[in-house]
Amino acid sequence: MTRPYAEVIGDPVVQSKSPAIHGFWLGKLGIDADYRACHVTAEGLADYVASRRADPDWRGCNVTMPHKQAIMPLLDRIDPAAARIGAVNTVVRAEDGTLTGYNTDAPGFLEPLQPLLDQTHLYRMARIFGAGGAARAIITALADQGFTLVVAARKPAQARALLDELAPRGEHHAVELAHFAPPTDFAFDDRDRILDLVINASPLGMAGKPPLDVDFSHVPPGSAVYDIVTHPLDTPLLIEARQRGLETVDGLAMLIGQAAVAFEKFFGAPAPREHDAELRKVLTT
Known part of the structure; x- marks a missing residue:
């Protein structure tokens, strides 16, 4: 049986703290899901989006550089706030396979x-x-x-x-x-x-x-x-x-804050922010 999952994409992506943040929250809430990192190049972005669109277990992805603007034409809908900012850092897949881009950085x-x-x-x-x-x-x-x-x-x-x-x-x-x-x-x-x-x-x-x-x-x-x-x-x-x-x-405040908005969109539950102090320790040790 497969499990729902989300991921972060970028080039490079190895430095991303997103898997640690989302994995921490999934564990605290006991949600049976995964959050991964996926290296995606500019040349491979369109193929990545097409393959994930067809995957019913994929809940969406966070988007890091250099894809925050390049991914926008590949989506079905752009949230008005993200359209105004001109960048997408979160993509969410609906049950019918349509993809919506958001900006949780703001x-x-x-x-x-x-x-x-x-x-x-x-x-x-x-x-x-x-x-x-x-x-x-x-x-x-x-x-x-x-x-x-x-x-x-x-x-x-x-x-x-x-x-x-x-x-x-x-x-x-x-x-x-x-x-x-x-x-x-x-x-x-x-x-x-x-x-x-x-x-x-x-x-x-x-x-x-x-x-x-x-x-x-x-x-x-x-x-x-x-x-x-x-x-x-x-x-x-x-x-x-x-x-x-x-x-x-510091920078972790923004990183955790934007991740919390994305987490709820991916997994349907608010991030357990009462554990922020513990999460900070996880991310800095």
Whole structure:
């Protein structure tokens, strides 16, 4: 007898923590199902989708780079939020074989910020470093939450294009990443009832990558600093932010949050989030 299963696809995919996360939750809930990792190349993506569509045991997949946009034309339906973001990271198979694409990155990113977002602010500003695939969901999510955005990238034109596409109604700004490297003597206004976020949405600071070069004189007092890098989990950006007494959010928060949304779509049960502390230990040991 076969068992239902879901999986994560990408190229590469060996580094993915998704099998550990979903496997942990399946075990806690006693659900008789599997979650796997499957290496899928760009050339093999269409054949993969066709074969899984025909498999009644396949519940769907999480999608990592480089397939988040390439998979969209191969699906039957795109959830409106994913269509607006322009990227799919979760595919769900219905019983009739139709495939729907979702983006769980945006709600996963916002989840750890919810206590802050539930407060009333006079003004909200986010400085976002990076204009790649991860930034798409983050820009869209924060624009919907009333933030004025400053997106910093090596190519400011790329950042400007993302803002024009994803957040056309705000007075947002695109700047060079290097703008934040040297110290500044800018005098910040009184930040009472202002929510400031500083977000690394780039691979900088990841193991094997150069560090993110940001001088903290550019970081407003009372900012929350969020780094989506998961390896290492405690990045130099977060370490310095904590040393300065700022609130921090690490990459596992977004990873677990987005996985929980996908898990319920795949297996029909809410992820058992009361075990988050134990799950974090599993993922970091």
